[in-house]
Amino acid sequence: MxxxxxxxxxxxxxxxxxxxxxxxxxxxxxxxxxxxxxxxxxxxxxxxxxxxxxxxxxxxxxxxxxxxxxxxxxNILASSTGNNLIALGSRYDLAPLVIQAGDATAVPPIPEIIEDEPSFKRRVQMAFDGLNTAGSIDGYVFFALGADGRVADANAVSPEPCDMVVTVLSIEGDGVASADLLTKVRARFGLSTDGLSQSNTPSKVRPQGDRVTIQSAEIIRYNVEAQLQILPGPDAQVVLAAANKALAIYQKEQRRLGAAHTRSGIYRALHQPGVSNVKLISPLEDIAVLTHQAAFCSASDVTIGEG
Structure with a gap:
């Protein structure tokens, strides 16, 4: 891609x-x-x-x-936000996807949740890939990302001529795509609910002759266990909170297909101002993943060690 x-x-x-x-x-x-x-x-x-x-x-x-x-x-994609970004996306016939429909009459009211701005900007960047009628890898990824707001990432490979395998990573839970989400993505490519045949509605995005398989990402789970040594002076709990926040941001940034979660990245996240040393107990090695896989941290246990 x-x-x-x-x-x-x-x-x-x-x-x-x-x-x-x-x-x-x-x-x-x-x-x-x-x-x-x-x-x-x-x-x-x-x-x-x-x-x-x-x-x-x-x-x-x-x-x-x-x-x-x-x-x-x-009016610049890199810096546009809010309604300005939505208006910019409309130039390419794109709008933020709705993840959860709002209902003001419900008790309690249900807020509307839409696609986050980094994800929407990525789709805007890929808009011209959607004009490709030859079934390019990027074209398949673009249409998979636009199938539903719950799609966090997508990847496409062609193991054999005319065969396409599209992998979907979900924003929900650990990233495994639910049956409902897979159904939505399959429908985008004109496939039946189980993906074994064509649906009654012809696909407008899948080239005729391509055999498309939609599958969920394989999730590689790991745990983080670390001890922080805090310098004299700073409030240890404040430093610990900053380290945990930075770790969560790093893990969110790496929530992509084929993106490794490395020990150096975890070290960098935990080594916040006020930390003199990081003892990373787990993982023992980098969490390497393939293009159809994504890493997910099941649990984090970051504590203050004895200095």
Whole structure:
């Protein structure tokens, strides 16, 4: 599968201007003095009304530039969020997938849960793969990701000509795709509920002649056990909470097919400010996975060791 651009590494466009009140105020004073040198002495007085007016103009100009910056960021995939991102995705006929439909009349009310922004941005990046009519690997992945909001990741391989195997990783539980989720993905490719035959509804995304198999990811489970030595001074419980939070973030970032959970990655997550040393008891080696597999941490036991 083609490697997508890492949006976090996209440079800030030159059109984004820095916000500096002092620079804009100085520029306005220079303009006024250029018109009439007599204002030089007036502008030396902070209390003069003209000085105050220029300060207001500088603040207003800075505010307008900030609005332009925000509007620019809202039209760039790497920095777009919220409704701006949804509007950007609509250019490609894409909208965030609904994971849980909301119901305000239920007791208690059921909130709507939609696809998270990183997942939606990934689908927007892959939008042109959906235009491929030759059944490319990326095309299969794109349509699998868009089949249901519960799809965390997908992978496609062709073990034999005209045979395609699509692996689905779920956002739910340990990542094993439920029967209902597999049914949704199969329906996207025009397959029956069990995936053994074509459905009555012709597929608009699966090339005719391709035999497609939809399967759940195989989950490789492991546990984390570690002891932290805390430096004198910091609150040990605060440091421990920060380490556990960083570990959870690392594991979430690695929740992908074929993504290894490495000891070095776990060390890096646990070694937060205030930690002098990390004794990683488990896992004993990197959790390596294949492209149809995903690693999942079943339990984490991070404690404060004796220093």
């Amino acid at each position: 083609a490697e997508l651009i890492d949006l976090s590494k996209v440079p800030v466009p030159d059109i984004i201007q820095p916000l500096s009140f002092e620079q804009r105020f100085a520029a306005l004073k220079q303009i006024l003095v250029g018109i009439d040198q007599g204002y030089q002495a007036v502008l030396a007085l902070e209390s003069d009304p003209i000085t105050k007016l220029l300060q207001v103009f500088a603040y207003r100009e800075m505010h307008l530039v900030a609005q332009i910056n925000d509007a620019t960021r809202g």
